[in-house]
Amino acid sequence: MINKIINISHNVSLAKQNGRFLADKSYAFDTVFFLSKFILHNSNNNLFDKQELRDKAIKYTEDIFQLTPGTAGAINYFIETINFLEFSNIIEKSSRNIYKICDREILEYITNKPENAYIFNYLVTYLTFKNDSLLSLFEKFCNTSLIKEKERLVSTIYLAFCEKSVSIQTSGTQWSKQLVKYALIVLGFINGQNEITRELSIKSTRLTINDISLNVAGTRTPVYLPKKNDYLHNFNLDYVKMHLQNYLINKTTIKRITEIFTVSSIAESLADLKLTMLDDKANGVIMNDFEKEQYIVNTVKTRNQSIQRQFRKGLLDHNEHKCPICGFSFENFLIASHIKPYSKCDDTYDAINHFNGLLMCPNHDKLFEGAEYMTIDAKNGEIILSPAVQNSQDFKMLNGKHISRNYIDNERRHYLKWHNAQFLSKK
Numbered sequence: 001m002i003n004k005i006i007n008i009s010h011n012v013s014l015a016k017q018n019g020r021f022l023a024d025k026s027y028a029f030d031t032v033f034f035l036s037k038f039i040l041h042n043s044n045n046n047l048f049d050k051q052e053l054r055d056k057a058i059k060y061t062e063d064i065f066q067l068t069p070g071t072a073g074a075i076n077y078f079i080e081t082i083n084f085l086e087f088s089n090i091i092e093k094s095s096r097n098i099y100k101i102c103d104r105e106i107l108e109y110i111t112n113k114p115e116n117a118y119i120f121n122y123l124v125t126y127l128t129f130k131n132d133s134l135l136s137l138f139e140k141f142c143n144t145s146l147i148k149e150k151e152r153l154v155s156t157i158y159l160a161f162c163e164k165s166v167s168i169q170t171s172g173t174q175w176s177k178q179l180v181k182y183a184l185i186v187l188g189f190i191n192g193q194n195e196i197t198r199e200l201s202i203k204s205t206r207l208t209i210n211d212i213s214l215n216v217a218g219t220r221t222p223v224y225l226p227k228k229n230d231y232l233h234n235f236n237l238d239y240v241k242m243h244l245q246n247y248l249i250n251k252t253t254i255k256r257i258t259e260i261f262t263v264s265s266i267a268e269s270l271a272d273l274k275l276t277m278l279d280d281k282a283n284g285v286i287m288n289d290f291e292k293e294q295y296i297v298n299t300v301k302t303r304n305q306s307i308q309r310q311f312r313k314g315l316l317d318h319n320e321h322k323c324p325i326c327g328f329s330f331e332n333f334l335i336a337s338h339i340k341p342y343s344k345c346d347d348t349y350d351a352i353n354h355f356n357g358l359l360m361c362p363n364h365d366k367l368f369e370g371a372e373y374m375t376i377d378a379k380n381g382e383i384i385l386s387p388a389v390q391n392s393q394d395f396k397m398l399n400g401k402h403i404s405r406n407y408i409d410n411e412r413r414h415y416l417k418w419h420n421a422q423f424l425s426k427k
């Protein structure tokens, strides 16, 4: 899919007349994620009418991003996403308000998970910089840690950007600075760059996922509404790095990911919920708060079950169907046991990764769980028991035994180390 995006968007440039490069809303991958989803959902035979969808898009945007109803500018989320998709050649204008989806597959990819929407934003930005000869300046920007030098490079990029951009009439305006800032933070986030202010000066703090998201507390959010950007909690940086590896400036920290996983993310469920509610509203069905809450609880529950299922499947696919400690092999009783527990996982990747697990019999699963009674040495697979069970008739024979070396590969070792440290801290 990366190659497909590169192919379709190969000619992007700040001088391009149709569509528009990253603007106020479209620089944010979550805007592009949610509004692309809206476009896909509301298109007919790959066509949609911008004017006809206007009111519906406003409602949807206010709901997703928790804007005060009637907020001026809510429509811009929709318009600027359309502009950016047109700029990237994913959609094209066929008449005044009618747009045609040129590549449905890419649009589906973008709306599959928020990470993909970021990957898309990054690639189009990268290509734009490349085609407009700004990329080498950005590389220099990444390769220096001197704040003054970074600021000098940003101002060089800024002037070149203004000169090439058809959207910027005069340089020096706040608007033109914003546009350059957006592009730089989209490129900078995954390359570990510092934060850039509205005035294009550089702070020493690193960019975070919130810096390139729109769903953060902002001036347009009423204070009594807490921001719900749960869908960013599991943002999988390693997944993004792995897919962008050929287009990163800073390539030093790419983790090897051995499996492609598919879990419907919270963001996807949220978008589905809002779209269903809009359709229902049109049909006279209205969900009350309790029903909405139940819907979200059930969505999260379904998601957890789906993760657990895929985790178990991974373990069964890659290991002998028996407990590595005692050889117990009645499959229905074997438990897919997390080494680093699900509740402590940093992201979906950790939760679903079969290397973060072992298939165990119920007794040994219990012994291993929570690192309280037993751990398995990450170095050599040695079983180590806590004093509480060392003298137990049922378990003492295990102490000092080793599980098969086959289980102790580099990736599982990473998780066992975590388990060993927990075990030691509980002594």
Ligand SMILES: [Zn+2]
Binding pocket: 323, 324, 325, 326, 327, 328, 360, 361, 362, 363, 364
């Ligand atoms: Zn066992």
